[in-house]
Structure formats: structure tokens, C-alpha cells
Amino acid sequence: MKLRWTRPLSGKGKEISFISSGREYLIIDGPHVLDPHSRAIVEDELEKNYFQPEIIEIICTEVFQGNRYFEVITNKGKCKFVIKNPYTSIRKIPGGGLMIRDVVGNQYVINSLDELSDKSRRELEKIM
Amino acid sequence: MDCPISIPEKVKKCILTQAGAIVYVQHSDLTNDREFGVEYLVLTDKKLIVAGKNEIICRYDLEDILEVFTDELVGSGRISVKTKTGVFHLVYYSNHLVELFTKAARLINDYLKSHPLVFPDNTVDSFCKKCGSPLPERSCNCPRCVPRIKILKRIVSLTFPYRKSLILLLFVTAAGVILQALPPYLTRGIVDDVIGNGNKDRLIYYTGAMIATGILFLLTRLINIRLSSWISSRIVSDLRSRLHGVLQHLKLSFFNRREPGELVGRIMHDTEELQHFLVDGLPFLIINSLTFIIVGAIMISLNWKLTLAVILPLPLLIFGTSWFWKKLHPLFLREGTIIGHLHSILSESIFGLRAVKACSRENHRIGLFNNINEELASTRIKTQLITGSFNETIFWIMSLGVSLVWFFGARMNGAGSSFSLGDLMAFVGYIWLFYGPLQWFSVVLNWMTHAFSGAERIFEVLDTIPENKNNDKCISLNKIRGKIEFRNIHFSYERGKEVIRGLYFNITPGEIIGLVGRSGAGKSTIINLLIRFFEPDSGSILVDGIPVDKMKIEQLRSNIGIVMQEPFLFNGTIAENIAYGMENVSFDRILQAARAAYAHEFIVNKPDGYDTMVGEGGERLSGGEKQRIAIARAILHDPPILILDEATSSVDASTEQHIQNAISNLIKGRTTIAIAHRLSTLRNADRLMVLSEGKIAETGTHDELIELDGIYAEMVRSYNSVNALQSVVWGG
Numbered sequence: 001m002k003l004r005w006t007r008p009l010s011g012k013g014k015e016i017s018f019i020s021s022g023r024e025y026l027i028i029d030g031p032h033v034l035d036p037h038s039r040a041i042v043e044d045e046l047e048k049n050y051f052q053p054e055i056i057e058i059i060c061t062e063v064f065q066g067n068r069y070f071e072v073i074t075n076k077g078k079c080k081f082v083i084k085n086p087y088t089s090i091r092k093i094p095g096g097g098l099m100i101r102d103v104v105g106n107q108y109v110i111n112s113l114d115e116l117s118d119k120s121r122r123e124l125e126k127i128m
Numbered sequence: 129m130d131c132p133i134s135i136p137e138k139v140k141k142c143i144l145t146q147a148g149a150i151v152y153v154q155h156s157d158l159t160n161d162r163e164f165g166v167e168y169l170v171l172t173d174k175k176l177i178v179a180g181k182n183e184i185i186c187r188y189d190l191e192d193i194l195e196v197f198t199d200e201l202v203g204s205g206r207i208s209v210k211t212k213t214g215v216f217h218l219v220y221y222s223n224h225l226v227e228l229f230t231k232a233a234r235l236i237n238d239y240l241k242s243h244p245l246v247f248p249d250n251t252v253d254s255f256c257k258k259c260g261s262p263l264p265e266r267s268c269n270c271p272r273c274v275p276r277i278k279i280l281k282r283i284v285s286l287t288f289p290y291r292k293s294l295i296l297l298l299f300v301t302a303a304g305v306i307l308q309a310l311p312p313y314l315t316r317g318i319v320d321d322v323i324g325n326g327n328k329d330r331l332i333y334y335t336g337a338m339i340a341t342g343i344l345f346l347l348t349r350l351i352n353i354r355l356s357s358w359i360s361s362r363i364v365s366d367l368r369s370r371l372h373g374v375l376q377h378l379k380l381s382f383f384n385r386r387e388p389g390e391l392v393g394r395i396m397h398d399t400e401e402l403q404h405f406l407v408d409g410l411p412f413l414i415i416n417s418l419t420f421i422i423v424g425a426i427m428i429s430l431n432w433k434l435t436l437a438v439i440l441p442l443p444l445l446i447f448g449t450s451w452f453w454k455k456l457h458p459l460f461l462r463e464g465t466i467i468g469h470l471h472s473i474l475s476e477s478i479f480g481l482r483a484v485k486a487c488s489r490e491n492h493r494i495g496l497f498n499n500i501n502e503e504l505a506s507t508r509i510k511t512q513l514i515t516g517s518f519n520e521t522i523f524w525i526m527s528l529g530v531s532l533v534w535f536f537g538a539r540m541n542g543a544g545s546s547f548s549l550g551d552l553m554a555f556v557g558y559i560w561l562f563y564g565p566l567q568w569f570s571v572v573l574n575w576m577t578h579a580f581s582g583a584e585r586i587f588e589v590l591d592t593i594p595e596n597k598n599n600d601k602c603i604s605l606n607k608i609r610g611k612i613e614f615r616n617i618h619f620s621y622e623r624g625k626e627v628i629r630g631l632y633f634n635i636t637p638g639e640i641i642g643l644v645g646r647s648g649a650g651k652s653t654i655i656n657l658l659i660r661f662f663e664p665d666s667g668s669i670l671v672d673g674i675p676v677d678k679m680k681i682e683q684l685r686s687n688i689g690i691v692m693q694e695p696f697l698f699n700g701t702i703a704e705n706i707a708y709g710m711e712n713v714s715f716d717r718i719l720q721a722a723r724a725a726y727a728h729e730f731i732v733n734k735p736d737g738y739d740t741m742v743g744e745g746g747e748r749l750s751g752g753e754k755q756r757i758a759i760a761r762a763i764l765h766d767p768p769i770l771i772l773d774e775a776t777s778s779v780d781a782s783t784e785q786h787i788q789n790a791i792s793n794l795i796k797g798r799t800t801i802a803i804a805h806r807l808s809t810l811r812n813a814d815r816l817m818v819l820s821e822g823k824i825a826e827t828g829t830h831d832e833l834i835e836l837d838g839i840y841a842e843m844v845r846s847y848n849s850v851n852a853l854q855s856v857v858w859g860g
Contacts, residue, residue: 008202021821051162051204051222063461064272066585067264077164080255082262087469103264104223104254105622107203126458 001025003045009093016042052099052107053079058120061127068127070100074108081106086128135168139179147187148174151239154232156221158204160185169207169219169229171236176209178218188216196236198229200625207233224254224262230626234618271588283402283583286367290359297355298414304348305418309426310341312557320550352411360406364399367586371395374590380661382592391589392471398464398582405579413576416565423561430551430558434540437532438559441525448525452518457580459511464585466504473497526563533559602680608687609672610637610768610799612658617667619657619822627653628664629822637768640800642810644840645819651803654819655771658801659688671769689767691794693774695758697746702731703738705746706760717764725760725790727753752787759790770795772802816840 006015006027018026031039053074062069068083081102083089091099098110110116116124135143135153143150152171159165159180167185170177176193178185188209195210196218205226208217221229255262256270263270287294314334322331372395427435477484477493484493537555540547612635619628627650635641643651656662657669660676669676676684686709697705706721707713718738722728730753734740746754762770772791804810811830818826818833818840826838833840 002199004202048162048201048206048217048220050202051158051220052202053164062272063458064584066461066465066588067271069261069272074164076158076162079164080260080262082264084264085465085468087465102223102262104226105203106223128462 003042003049005046005050008050009091009099016046050107051076052109053077055100055108055110055116055120057117058123061123063127070102070108070127072108081108090128135170135179136181138182139168139170139184142184143170143172143177143179146184147177148172152232152235154225154228156219156229157225158220158222160217160220162204162220164222167219169232171239176218176236186216186218190240193240196233196240198226198233200226205229226625227620230620265592271584279580279583279587282587283406283579286363287359287406289366290362293355293359297352297359297411300348300351300355301411301415302418304345304352305415305422307341307345307348308419309422309558309561311338312554312561313426314338314341315557316548316550316554318550319553320548324548324550352415356406356411360403360410363406364403367402368395368399371399371586371589374592378589378592379663380656392475397467398585401582402579402586405576409576409579419561420565423558427555427558427562430555431537431540431547434533434537434547434555437536438529438562440532441529444525445522448518448521452514455514456511459507459514463504463507463511464582466500466507470497470500470504473500529563530556530559603674603678604680604683605672605674608768611635611670611672612769612799612801613670613673614654614657615668615670617657617669618665619653619662620665621653621662626665627822628657631667631823633817633824633827635799635801637799638797640795640802640812640814642813642816643801643803643819644810644816644843646843649819650822651819652773655690655773655801655803658769658771659685659690686765687767688769688771689762689765689794689798690771690773691755691758691762691791694751695746695754697742697749697754697757699742699744701736701739701741702734702757705742705757706764708761710764713764718760721760721764722757724763724793725756726786727756727760727790730756752784755787756790759787759794763794768798770798770800772800772804774803818843 002019004017004019005012006017014030016028016030017024018028028034031042034042053076055072055074057073059071059073059078061071066084068086068089069080070082071080072078081100083100083102089101091101093099093109096112096114098113100108100110102108110124113121113124135150135155140150147170150170150172154169156167156169157164159167160178166181168177168179170179173190175187175189176196177187188211192211192213193209194212197208197210199206199208201220204220204222206217206220207229208215219229253263256273258273259270261270261272314337318331318334321327322334375391375395424435427438473493473496477497484490533555537547537552541549541552614631614633617628617631618626620626627648631650631654643654645651653662657664658671658676660681663677671679671684671687698708700708703715703718706718715738719728722731722738731738731740740748742749742754742757746757749757772795802810802813810816813830815827816830816833817824818838820839826833826836826840828836834844
């Protein structure tokens with residue numbers, strides 16, 4: 001059984017879908033409807049299901065041949081990734097943040113642009 | 129074949145002493161805490177082990193393992209083991225390694241079942257081995273490791289077919305530069321010889337020479353403009369044709385990842401930018417480089433000390449140029465991206481006009497377009513602002529040089545000095561010729577940056593690996609009978625996300641097969657693999673006992689007729705569309721095919737009959753009409769293998785009857801694979817194959833599968849209930 005947020009960008013923390021072999025068996029309004037024990041299990045499983053490192057600092061960005069290269073520090077460690085088209089790969093998320101999806105489908109989150117350093121924002125501006 | 133990945137010596141020793149001989153290793157890029165780091169999944173002849181950099185984390189006896197499987201998570205993946213005591217998660221990995229872990233799971237399961245091992249190709253990497261940059265495409269060359277000079281060389285290499293004209297252009301250009309350098313020299317003669325020494329009789333020669341130089345210079349410029357326009361137009365025309373040609377031969381996976389508007393932008397906008405550079409930028413670059421060298425040499429011969437004063441501001445110029453380059457390049461790229469996006473929105477707005485109007489979303493589309501259009505305008509303003517500031521700054525730096533020449537030159541020119549007033553006047557004339565090219569360089573830089581960005585995008589398309597069409601060992605068959613075999617086919621559109629998982633089936637010549645399954649079960653993928661629109665990740669597909677990748681692709685495709693849900697017609701007449709892909713077809717055969725496809729009547733009812741223009745994509749015909757033309761096309765081609773992909777799903781009941789009749793004529797004596805949502809249309813198939821999760825779950829006739837009471841029976845029940853509901857709603 002897989003657990004998925006039904007609205008991972010616009011409604012994280014709300015509805016959760018329980019899926020197996022491509023079929024939904026259950027949908028709940030959110031973790032709050034569960035008892036504390038079940039809730040802890042569900043939240044742990046959801047945490048494992050979504051790997052979305054949060055970008056803390058953008059070390060550098062570069063545009064080359066239309067590809068946008070990032071070198072960043074996330075809450076899960078340092079990493080490099082590349083995106084092709086900022087229009088399709090970068091999406092705004094509630095709270096003034098961004099979700100960036102690289103060419104292989106890895107996801108990176110900036111929770112709030114305001115919390116980024118000036119240097120990180122400048123690097124981001126270079127490729128946006 | 130040996131296992132291709134090594135592990136740290138310390139862990140290796142530990143494994144060898146505790147867990148037997150190593151068979152296979154796959155490293156991950158995430159730790160079990162899901163942080164970036166390395167862990168190793170190690171298969172030995174006795175155990176399956178997860179190891180860190182220094183120690184073994186967990187181990188499972190092979191005899192306890194029932195199955196190893198992967199889970200597709202969001203932004204990552206996980207490989208787990210199912211044992212007699214439960215399911216345990218082994219290793220997490222990012223999407224970079226999804227493909228390799230999917231293959232690792234398959235390999236471990238094969239080992240557990242004592243099947244022969246096929247080690248995955250670990251040379252396919254997501255990062256450049258040289259610079260460590262992430263790669264934008266699977267197993268592509270790292271674009272960042274291609275030197276910039278190579279791009280310039282490639283642009284220049286485009287001119288090679290026109291080298292004779294190019295040599296003439298260079299000769300004319302050089303002549304023009306020399307002619308341009310003569311007037312200040314003649315000015316020097318007038319000042320020193322005519323005015324200074326009073327040789328008034330020589331004035332006519334000097335002024336005559338000036339006028340003649342001017343006329344000759346004008347001539348060289350006219351020839352120059354004509355030649356450079358011709359050469360650049362030819363080059364860009366060649367490039368556009370080449371790009372279009374390359375696009376025709378690229379794998380379909382290339383188009384899956386790109387929007388059509390973006391590609392149209394590349395073919396039209398980027399080649400225009402390149403033309404702009406080749407027409408205006410490159411000739412200026414050549415002319416001004418020559419001017420810079422020739423005038424510099426003359427100035428040194430006149431007075432080397434004063435030349436030093438002219439050169440003084442140059443470091444400022446070079447530094448400023450490099451600074452502005454860095455600022456401008458991303459802006460030009462952004463412009464290209466925005467234009468591509470604007471094209472996409474525009475084509476969506478036009479092609480989806482009916483949906484837009486039906487949902488009253490005109491204002492939303494207008495807003496969307498205006499936003500991007502506005503973004504383009506503000507980017508252009510920014511670009512112009514930076515370019516303008518750059519030009520003005522450069523001009524100011526140059527004025528500094530002129531002031532320095534007047535200051536030092538006037539002091540040098542005095543009684544007894546060899547530096548005459550004529551020399552100073554000539555020097556002042558030359559200084560603008562010397563600085564002129566520098567000013568031009570800033571303009572050329574603008575074009576060059578645009579052209580380089582466009583060229584990079586163009587070369588990216590040109591360098592994309594085309595579909596593997598034919599090789600020397602291709603087998604040519606005289607006639608295909610229509611036997612089809614799928615042997616253990618695995619396939620994924622995206623790395624590691626398998627949609628076909630170990631598919632086996634045989635179809636005998638002339639057999640009619642119905643492919644059934646829920647949306648996304650992999651029905652259309654099977655067709656895509658058979659006609660080699662995509663290549664399987666592993667396994668083999670055989671037609672008449674020959675692997676399809678060993679057959680000439682044109683021969684394979686010409687033996688397979690396809691009637692799609694929404695057939696694509698090209699902008700031409702109905703007759704041309706029926707005969708599409710065939711040459712010298714008599715009208716009589718076209719007529720027969722149209723009759724057999726139940727299309728003849730509607731065609732002759734049109735004012736222009738078979739000469740009716742169908743419009744772009746067949747827009748002037750109804751869905752049923754387009755469908756019957758596609759069937760007529762298939763009948764005319766007479767292929768031994770026929771694919772009907774949802775051929776009747778987009779038409780009403782009465783049209784469906786016409787099409788069913790046409791299809792009955794079409795499938796006689798051919799191996800037919802039919803996909804249909806309307807299960808009633810598949811009842812007459814010899815055999816139905818029910819696909820589920822990328823495998824064949826059930827197979828048999830309609831009656832056999834109903835009796836089995838499995839997936840098919842459930843689909844029929846739900847189909848019948850929906851149909852009954854529709855009958856109530858529509859009064860059918």
C-alpha cells in the first residue's frame with residue numbers, strides 16, 4: 001500500500017490517498033482524523049514516500065546550452081542538478097516558495113524565497 | 129560478464145569473510161536516513177547485504193528471500209526484500225539511479241531463480257565523469273565539457289560548402305580595409321605637402337585620390353554586402369533543412385520531453401539569430417579585425433609613443449567587455465526560452481480554440497499570453513538597457529584616448545620636431561578608425577552572444593542521437609507473413625518506471641488479436657514497440673522469426689498498417705492522402721481502396737471529390753471521414769500486419785457501422801492487433817489478450833474469458849453497466 005498526498009503542492013497536510021496496484025482503496029481528510037499511533041505511522045510512511053530536499057543555499061547556478069545547472073546545499077546534504085526549461089521545471093508553491101523538478105524527476109523545495117540569502121536569490125534570478 | 133561496480137576494500141574484506149563470494153554490487157546515492165550519501169547493495173553467493181562505507185548494515189540469507197522489488201516513490205526510489213518473515217526496505221536511492229536499481233532487482237531475482245545473469249550497463253551515468261556536472265540527457269556528452277571555441281569552429285564549418293565565395297568575400301573585405309585606411313594618409317599629404325610646403329599644384333592629385341578611394345571603397349562594400357547576404361542565406365537555409373531532416377529521424381522519446389512550440393522556435397528563431405550574426409556580425413568582425421591590425425600598424429609607423437597613449441584605455445575596454453558578456457548571455461538565453469514558451473501558448477490557443485471557447489476561457493488565455501509577452505518585453509528592455517549602457521561606456525573610454533592623443537600629440541608637434549602637424553591630423557583620423565572596430569566589437573558581441581546561444585540550441589538538436597535505423601547486418605525480407613513474437617520484453621518511457629514488465633506472447637499469421645486492458649496498462653506501448661517507435665529496455669521482438677532490430681526499419685514499417693484513433697492527414701487532396709507514402713499509384717487503385725473503406729460515397733459527394741483539400745491535419749473532414757481515409761490508406765498499402773488503435777472510439781454509432789464494415793474488408797487475411805475501449809468491437813477476435821501492470825494477465829476468446837471471471841469479465845460488466853447508463857441518459 002502506497003500513501004500519497006492528493007494535493008502535494010497546494011494541500012500538503014490535507015487529504016491522503018491509500019493506493020495499491022494503481023487503485024485507491026481509501027482517502028482520508030488528513031492525518032488529524034487518525035489516532036496518535038496510526039497518525040505517527042502514516043506520517044512516517046509519507047515522509048519516506050516523499051524525498052524533497054529543502055534548498056537552504058544556492059551555491060551557484062549557470063545557464064549553458066539552454067540547460068540550467070544548480071549547485072545547492074539542502075537539508076539532506078550538498079548536491080548538483082540540472083533542469084531544462086524553467087517554465088516547466090519550476091513551480092510556485094503556497095507560502096512564497098518554489099518546487100524545482102530536475103531532468104530525472106528529483107524534487108527540490110525552496111520553502112520561502114524570502115528566507116534565502118541575497119546571494120542565493122541572485123543565483124536563482126540568473127536562471128529564472 | 130564481471131560485476132562492474134567496486135566497493136571499499138574494508139567492506140569487501142568484511143563481506144568476503146562473513147558472507148561468501150561477491151556476485152553483484154550496486155551503490156546508492158542516499159543513505160537509509162534519506163540523506164545524500166553512499167550505501168552498497170551487495171549480492172553474494174549466500175546473502176544479500178546492505179553495506180555502508182565502513183561496515184555491513186544488514187544481511188539476508190538468500191534461501192529466506194522470496195522476492196526483491198523496487199518501489200517508485202516521489203523524488204526517489206526504494207528497493208525492498210520480501211522474506212518468509214515480512215517485507216524489509218533495503219536501500220533508498222534518488223531518481224538518478226532508478227533505472228539501475230530496477231535492473232538490480234531483476235538481476236537478483238534471476239539469481240534467486242538460478243537464471244543466467246545479465247549485468248546492467250553501469251556505464252550509463254547521470255553525471256559527467258570529467259567535470260562532475262549532472263547530464264541533461266541519459267548517456268549524452270556533457271555539454272559543459274565542449275569548449276566554446278568548438279562552437280565557433282562549428283559555426284565557421286557551416287560556411288565550408290561556400291568556401292570559394294567566402295575567399296572572394298575575404299579578398300574584397302581586405303581591399304576595403306586598405307582603401308579605408310588611405311584618406312587620413314592623404315590628409316597628412318594635404319596638410320604637410322600642400323598647405324605646409326605650398327605645393328598647391330599637388331592638391332588636385334590628393335583630392336582626386338581621395339575621391340577615387342571613396343568610389344573604390346563603395347564598390348567593395350556593395351560587393352561585400354551582396355556576397356555576405358548570399359552566403360549567410362544559403363547557410364541558414366541549409367541549416368534549417370538539416371534541422372528539419374534531423375527532427376524527422378529522431379527517436380520519439382526526444383519529442384516526449386519537448387513542447388512543439390519550443391522546437392518550432394529552435395528551427396525558426398535560432399536560425400534567424402544565426403543568420404543575423406552571419407549577415408551582419410561575422411563580416412563586421414572580419415572587416416574590423418583587419419582594420420584594427422592595419423590601422424594599428426600604420427599608427428605605430430607614424431609615432432609609436434603616441435600609439436601607446438591610444439592603447440592605454442584598452443584594459444578598461446577588455447574588462448568591461450567581459451563583464452557585460454556575463455550579464456548579457458543569460459538574458460539572451462532567457463529571451464530564447466520565453467519565445468519558445470510564447471510559441472507554445474500561441475499554438476495551444478489556436479489548436480485548442482474550441483475548448484477555450486467552450487469553457488469561456490478566452491480572458492484567461494489572453495491573460496496568460498499577456499503575462500509571458502510582458503515578461504519578454506521586460507527581458508528585452510533589460511537587454512537593451514545593458515547593451516545601451518555598454519555602448520555608451522565604451523564610447524566614453526574611447527574619448528579618453530582621443531583626449532590623450534591631442535594632449536601628447538600637440539606637445540610633440542613643435543619647432544624642430546619630426547612629428548608634423550600632418551602626422552597629428554593623420555593620427556587623429558586613424559584613432560577613430562582604430563577605436564571604431566572596438567566600438568563595433570561591442571555590437572558584434574551582441575550578435576555573437578545571440579548567435580552562440582541559438583547555435584548551442586541548434587547543435588543540441590543536431591547532436592541528438594537519431595533512431596537506430598539500419599545497420600550493415602540488416603536482413604531484408606521479400607515478403608512478411610505476419611508472425612509476431614514478444615520475448616521477455618521490459619520497457620520504460622522514463623528511467624526505471626517500467627510500463628512493460630516481462631511480456632511474452634506469440635501471434636500466428638492471419639490471427640486477429642484483441643488487446644484489452646485498463647488505461648495505462650501498456651496496450652499502445654506494445655504497438656509503439658512493434659513498429660519501433662521506441663526500443664525495448666531488454667528482451668526481443670520478432671517478426672517472422674527475425675528480431676525487428678535486425679530488419680530494415682523502412683521495410684518493417686511498410687509491412688505494418690496502422691489505423692489510429694485520430695488519424696493524421698496531411699494538407700493535400702483526399703487522393704494524395706489515401707496514396708500517402710506510395711509512388712505512382714493509379715487512380716483506379718485509390719478508387720478501389722476508397723470503396724472498400726466505405727469512403728467513396730462521402731468523397732464523391734464533396735464538390736471537389738477526390739481533389740478536396742483536407743486542410744492542415746485533415747481539419748476540414750469529420751472524425752469518421754478521416755478514419756475511413758486512413759482505412760483506405762491501409763487497404764491500398766496492403767500490409768500483412770495491421771494495427772487498429774482505438775479505430776472506432778471517436779465516432780458515433782452510425783458512422784461506427786460504416787467503419788466496422790470497412791475494417792472487416794481491411795483485416796481479411798492479415799495479422800491484426802486491435803485495441804478498443806468498446807469491448808463489443810473485439811468479440812470477433814480470434815484471441816483476446818488482457819494486459820495488466822505491463823504483463824499479460826489473461827488470454828483466450830471472449831467466451832473463455834467471461835467464464836474465467838477475471839479482469840476481462842469485470843471490464844465487460846462495468847462496460848455494460850456504463851453502456852446501459854448511457855442508453856438511459858442519451859435515450860439510446
